[in-house]
Amino acid sequence: MSDKMWAGRFLKESDAMADDFNSSISFDSRMYRQDIEGSAAHAAMLGAKGIIPQAAADTIIDALGHIKDDIESGKLPIDPACEDIHMFVEAELTRRIGDAGKMLHTARSRNDQVALDLRMYLRDECAEAERLIDELIEAVLSQAKDNIYTIMPGYTHLQRAQPVTFAHYILAYAMMLLRDRSRIRDAVNRMNVSPLGACALAGTTYDIDRRATAEALGFGGVCLNSMDAVSDRDFCVELMSAFALTMAHLSRFSEELILWSSWEFGFVELDDAYTTGSSIMPQKKNSDMAELVRGKTGRVYGDLMAMLTVLKGLPLAYNKDMQEDKEAMFDSLDTVKKCLAIFAPMVRTMRVRRDAMSNAAQKGFINATDLADYLVRRGMPFRTAYKTVGRLVAKCIAEDKVLQTLTLEEYRQASPLFEDDVYQSIDLQTCVSRRISEGGTGPASVRAQIDYITEQLDK
Ligand code: ARG
Numbered sequence: 001m002s003d004k005m006w007a008g009r010f011l012k013e014s015d016a017m018a019d020d021f022n023s024s025i026s027f028d029s030r031m032y033r034q035d036i037e038g039s040a041a042h043a044a045m046l047g048a049k050g051i052i053p054q055a056a057a058d059t060i061i062d063a064l065g066h067i068k069d070d071i072e073s074g075k076l077p078i079d080p081a082c083e084d085i086h087m088f089v090e091a092e093l094t095r096r097i098g099d100a101g102k103m104l105h106t107a108r109s110r111n112d113q114v115a116l117d118l119r120m121y122l123r124d125e126c127a128e129a130e131r132l133i134d135e136l137i138e139a140v141l142s143q144a145k146d147n148i149y150t151i152m153p154g155y156t157h158l159q160r161a162q163p164v165t166f167a168h169y170i171l172a173y174a175m176m177l178l179r180d181r182s183r184i185r186d187a188v189n190r191m192n193v194s195p196l197g198a199c200a201l202a203g204t205t206y207d208i209d210r211r212a213t214a215e216a217l218g219f220g221g222v223c224l225n226s227m228d229a230v231s232d233r234d235f236c237v238e239l240m241s242a243f244a245l246t247m248a249h250l251s252r253f254s255e256e257l258i259l260w261s262s263w264e265f266g267f268v269e270l271d272d273a274y275t276t277g278s279s280i281m282p283q284k285k286n287s288d289m290a291e292l293v294r295g296k297t298g299r300v301y302g303d304l305m306a307m308l309t310v311l312k313g314l315p316l317a318y319n320k321d322m323q324e325d326k327e328a329m330f331d332s333l334d335t336v337k338k339c340l341a342i343f344a345p346m347v348r349t350m351r352v353r354r355d356a357m358s359n360a361a362q363k364g365f366i367n368a369t370d371l372a373d374y375l376v377r378r379g380m381p382f383r384t385a386y387k388t389v390g391r392l393v394a395k396c397i398a399e400d401k402v403l404q405t406l407t408l409e410e411y412r413q414a415s416p417l418f419e420d421d422v423y424q425s426i427d428l429q430t431c432v433s434r435r436i437s438e439g440g441t442g443p444a445s446v447r448a449q450i451d452y453i454t455e456q457l458d459k
Helices: 016-022 025-048 054-073 085-097 110-145 166-191 210-216 226-231 234-261 288-311 320-349 354-362 368-377 382-399 408-414 428-433 443-457
Strands: 151-156 159-165
Touching: 025 054, 025 085, 025 110, 025 210, 025 320, 054 085, 085 110, 110 166, 110 226, 110 234, 110 320, 110 443, 151 166, 151 354, 151 428, 159 166, 159 354, 159 428, 166 234, 166 443, 234 288, 234 320, 288 320, 354 428, 368 382, 382 408
Parallel strands: none
Antiparallel strands: 151 159
16 A cells, blocks of 8 residues: 555545645755755754664664765655655665664654754855855946946936946945845844754654754754744745845846946946847847846745745644745745846946946036035025026026036126136036045045945955
8 A cells, every 4th residue: 555654544545646736845855965964963862862772873874874975976866756855865764774764753743854954955055145145246346446436427217417436336236235145144043043853843752952953953042932943934034035135136236237238328338248139130239137137036026925925824833835935935045046146247247338428427417416516615505506507507408508518607697606616616527526425426435335345245
């Protein structure tokens, strides 16, 4: 009859379609290493506490090591017929060492086991996600260092607003990415407590040592309520929301790169390696990678919503609904990692077209605020200065001029406070270098930002 682990209680085979529907091995086998490490730590504790014979514990640990090696070398293919990775490893262990293998699941349940594996897996993966964020921040930094004096228009409402430097502009993204990294770290810190020993839901009658397994597996502590330990997927929600926000940032950055790569802007040119051509239009160079990152943001948002929805209204403790955590979580993780990985070299290799930025900055009256400030420095109240400059801008638009090309006479007709130093004070370099306020676009502030971000990278 059935060779299922629970065959004792069942009189009939399960339906093949139900087996397939129930199975998670196609997506949870990626946690094989954490599953094996967790099992080895559990076996060691069971041996040390005399719950199983020490010799059995040693045999289990040794065999688990070989199973891990064999999976890694490809000698032991994962059997898709097993329900999940936990069953697969245990079945293989028992196949190899017989009765000793059957002792491993003493004082444990798949409910605490899967919670353990997932926390360990995500903890490892988050280190990699953080490293990828760092790489992207480094790429932004290298572009920023080369462009401390590159003037471009800054926008509000996508209308030219005030001059900024390209360095200042893209450092804004480095700041967002630093926060993303910090949110991932926060999530990992809260996640880093061990659920092992919560067993099915209520704990166990065996005298286990949860602190010992937690310590052996690198956890900072243990989950203090066994029912919470097996039901909690907050850590997935937290991570997925950190990833969703990371994607929001990457998608905004993508949108800028796509716009800036257009003929209309022409501010940057993405390297050939990160663009594609068209199958019909020979002139095209499309920013597909950036567009895909923007598009994939939708899936990562969706993953977060899927997880929240799975948890909504779930009674304690474990319910099979929770098996749905992994596909959403892994999709979110894989997607954000892939997007970060492609983004870093794309930013590092892009060509910044300073002339186009500078040309765009000449138009659009982005020094109008500075002109008003000039009058304010000469004693005019800001609101009056604002109106005076507004009238000058209207005159320029009517006569197809820019503020730099108005004559001193024209300026003095608007206000006798204007002197010939007005031209110097609306020069775009002046406008930028005068923005000395902390966090502003002036070169000293930009250098301070670069130093801050560089320091944070090593932390
Ligand atoms: N494959 C299951 C999951 O991913 C493992 C836990 C199963 N526990 C249970 N009582 N059926 O959630």
